Amino acid sequence: MSIYRERIKKACELMARYELDLVILTKPANMFYLTGDGRLCAYAMVTKDAQVAIGVPNTDVDDVKSAATFDHVMGFEDEVGMIHSIAHFFEKFGIQHGVMGLEYAFLPQPRMGMLIHPHAKPKAVISKDCTPLMSELRLVKDKGEIEQLRTAAKTADAGMKAAVEALRPGITEIQLAAEAEYAMRQAGAEDFYRTYVASGIRTNLAHGVPTTKNIQSSDLVLIDIHPVVNGYAADICRTVCIGQASGKQKDAHELYIRGLENATNKAKAGATVTELEQSMHGVFAAAGHKEHIFGPPIHGIGIEFEEAPLPAGHAFFHGEKAPAPLKAGVVIAIGNCGLYTGPWGVREEDTVVIGEEGPQVLTNYPKKLQPHQ
Amino acid sequence: MSIYRERIKKACELMARYELDLVILTKPANMFYLTGDGRLCAYAMVTKDAQVAIGVPNTDVDDVKSAATFDHVMGFEDEVGMIHSIAHFFEKFGIQHGVMGLEYAFLPQPRMGMLIHPHAKPKAVISKDCTPLMSELRLVKDKGEIEQLRTAAKTADAGMKAAVEALRPGITEIQLAAEAEYAMRQAGAEDFYRTYVASGIRTNLAHGVPTTKNIQSSDLVLIDIHPVVNGYAADICRTVCIGQASGKQKDAHELYIRGLENATNKAKAGATVTELEQSMHGVFAAAGHKEHIFGPPIHGIGIEFEEAPLPAGHAFFHGEKAPAPLKAGVVIAIGNCGLYTGPWGVREEDTVVIGEEGPQVLTNYPKKLQPHQ
Numbered sequence A, B: 001m002s003i004y005r006e007r008i009k010k011a012c013e014l015m016a017r018y019e020l021d022l023v024i025l026t027k028p029a030n031m032f033y034l035t036g037d038g039r040l041c042a043y044a045m046v047t048k049d050a051q052v053a054i055g056v057p058n059t060d061v062d063d064v065k066s067a068a069t070f071d072h073v074m075g076f077e078d079e080v081g082m083i084h085s086i087a088h089f090f091e092k093f094g095i096q097h098g099v100m101g102l103e104y105a106f107l108p109q110p111r112m113g114m115l116i117h118p119h120a121k122p123k124a125v126i127s128k129d130c131t132p133l134m135s136e137l138r139l140v141k142d143k144g145e146i147e148q149l150r151t152a153a154k155t156a157d158a159g160m161k162a163a164v165e166a167l168r169p170g171i172t173e174i175q176l177a178a179e180a181e182y183a184m185r186q187a188g189a190e191d192f193y194r195t196y197v198a199s200g201i202r203t204n205l206a207h208g209v210p211t212t213k214n215i216q217s218s219d220l221v222l223i224d225i226h227p228v229v230n231g232y233a234a235d236i237c238r239t240v241c242i243g244q245a246s247g248k249q250k251d252a253h254e255l256y257i258r259g260l261e262n263a264t265n266k267a268k269a270g271a272t273v274t275e276l277e278q279s280m281h282g283v284f285a286a287a288g289h290k291e292h293i294f295g296p297p298i299h300g301i302g303i304e305f306e307e308a309p310l311p312a313g314h315a316f317f318h319g320e321k322a323p324a325p326l327k328a329g330v331v332i333a334i335g336n337c338g339l340y341t342g343p344w345g346v347r348e349e350d351t352v353v354i355g356e357e358g359p360q361v362l363t364n365y366p367k368k369l370q371p372h373q
Helices: A003-018 A028-035 A058-067 A079-092 A109-115 A131-139 A143-166 A173-186 A200-204 A247-265 A273-286 A312-316 B003-018 B028-035 B058-067 B079-092 B109-115 B131-139 B143-166 B173-186 B200-204 B247-265 B273-286 B312-316
Strands: A022-025 A043-047 A052-057 A072-076 A097-102 A124-129 A191-199 A220-229 A236-241 A298-300 A331-334 A338-340 A350-353 B022-025 B043-047 B052-057 B072-076 B097-102 B124-129 B191-199 B220-229 B236-241 B298-300 B331-334 B338-340 B350-353
Touching: A003 A022, A003 A028, A003 A043, A003 A131, A022 A028, A022 A131, A028 A043, A028 A052, A028 A131, A043 A079, A052 A058, A052 A079, A058 A072, A058 B200, A072 A079, A079 A109, A079 B312, A143 A173, A143 A220, A143 A236, A143 A331, A143 A350, A173 A191, A173 A220, A173 B173, A191 A200, A200 A220, A200 A338, A200 B058, A236 A247, A247 A273, A247 A331, A247 A338, A247 A350, A273 A298, A273 A331, A312 B079, B003 B022, B003 B028, B003 B043, B003 B131, B022 B028, B022 B131, B028 B043, B028 B052, B028 B131, B043 B079, B052 B058, B052 B079, B058 B072, B072 B079, B079 B109, B143 B173, B143 B220, B143 B236, B143 B331, B143 B350, B173 B191, B173 B220, B191 B200, B200 B220, B200 B338, B236 B247, B247 B273, B247 B331, B247 B338, B247 B350, B273 B298, B273 B331
Parallel strands: A022 A097, A052 A072, A097 A124, B022 B097, B052 B072, B097 B124
Antiparallel strands: A022 A043, A043 A052, A191 A220, A220 A236, A298 A331, A331 A350, B022 B043, B043 B052, B191 B220, B220 B236, B298 B331, B331 B350
């Protein structure tokens, strides 16, 4: 049985538990997981008895057929065609009533409107959020996925190496981003999530989009990159300094690594996201930095660079359930929170597999504040 | 009066017309337009009497204050803090009832849920979609914006030049993407929208994410890039061939350019999106390619690489109104549709300013099918 048939089977078991008769997915990450194909302007319909239909732009039908293992692939011309093709499969699969799962945490209202349009579905079919179902399905990564994540992490390491090696006084934040991305492309990245490079006072920002600011030798530089390779993402962040870091900066950096290691060492089956979060924040707080912490330190990673599990409070606002104790095979990024002192901040982040006995850290670029020394 | 104060004033006039008492924006593009600052995990509240409040992560408060010209900037810790900070400004501005505009075409349900949370807003404040208001506001670009778009277009040209010059047999699609992006970064791009590079049969795809496929000398290669410079995007697409293109390929490419020119020449004040669309599709249809066209050829471009105006049918499903006749200063990308013959497709796309008398084409990289000859 193909990996996708197995996943469909598991999805059907979850549909029974979540009391759904079918799901209609338009989020590429979810479609990719279940069918091997995830693209824009497309949908996948999966029924509780494991029937699968894929709708794509007319232009893409042959491409999907050459990759996907499912019988029903239909092309459409535009949004109206998409609605009619969904209606076609409701009829073909004989579904006249029931509950369909939609990705409420992904669909803004107009796109939701397409999927619940009276021409798309029978009147007696009602909709319900399937975000938690899809997150539960994708939560524990199988061996093949871990290998893909390892490849993505190596690509992230290559990007970080290129950026750090290119770092010199006067180079711009944007040019550093260029070096990281170029190296990740050479290593096979088909896509990125947004590259962050921030220097000096900008290391304080939650999301430091690179600018034309020239990096000074006294600046701390924060580099946060997220390649996608064969559909899987990795996440690495490092803070570096070209010149001589101050004593305070060195202390904060060492402290950060201690907090990160403290959390990472606990990343094994049975631990909770809250425990990991507290074990990292606790180290910072004990050193007098309680007021300098911002952001939840943990998020899941896989097909998306931020996915379940998310910390409980955060999860609620992203349509996710509070996470259960971690299982082996869940993959997380640890270190997403910053330690912000005012004039500068530090952050280090790794992609980590939860193991039965302990963590497997996939991103391995050295955490050296002054890499050129 | 600062440009942002002027825009706020115009927004207030539109709020009166759309019967809104305030808007709460979380889409970075909209916040950037109105306040000069658009970032993730933030909001801007603008009332009908031109009061403006900005909420950002605690880490980002100083950065926003150094850039924004508005009095009320408030930091928050997390999503709950964001909700409370919105409630704070409802109270501060004395708003107890009325209609608030939210970006329905941007907000999936859980994020919508934050903004209409009972702790965020007074009970008697109801919400309504402000997508059409914000699109109307941003539709006509001012002189400063046209200059920014010109800079972005030059950056897109630089990216295209680098990719085309790097093209040789055996190079991968991903490596071509790398060359385009690296050059655009060197030219100052702080961000990109997704880079598409597709070769051979993959030129048929609506959205050809680059792969590790080695490009053959007989392949057509489609390169579609979208840099963001100082907050503004450009869009260019070219189809090229390393070796000797076939007669059919040359004919299709020439035909495409003829269709594109036919539409571009009509891009002046008073024309409608539908007229431009028909003038492009008409050329293809007259040459016997009616069945080979896919996708709407026109979309607006500005802070976002796809924004209003959108073709009428498309607009409906994106929460936008059908577009009015074009005014001078509206900026569009023309050529977004492909001409698909089966074994290969061609596409060329430019960023174009609607003028009173005629178009100003901002992207100028040559449209040469065989650039190495």
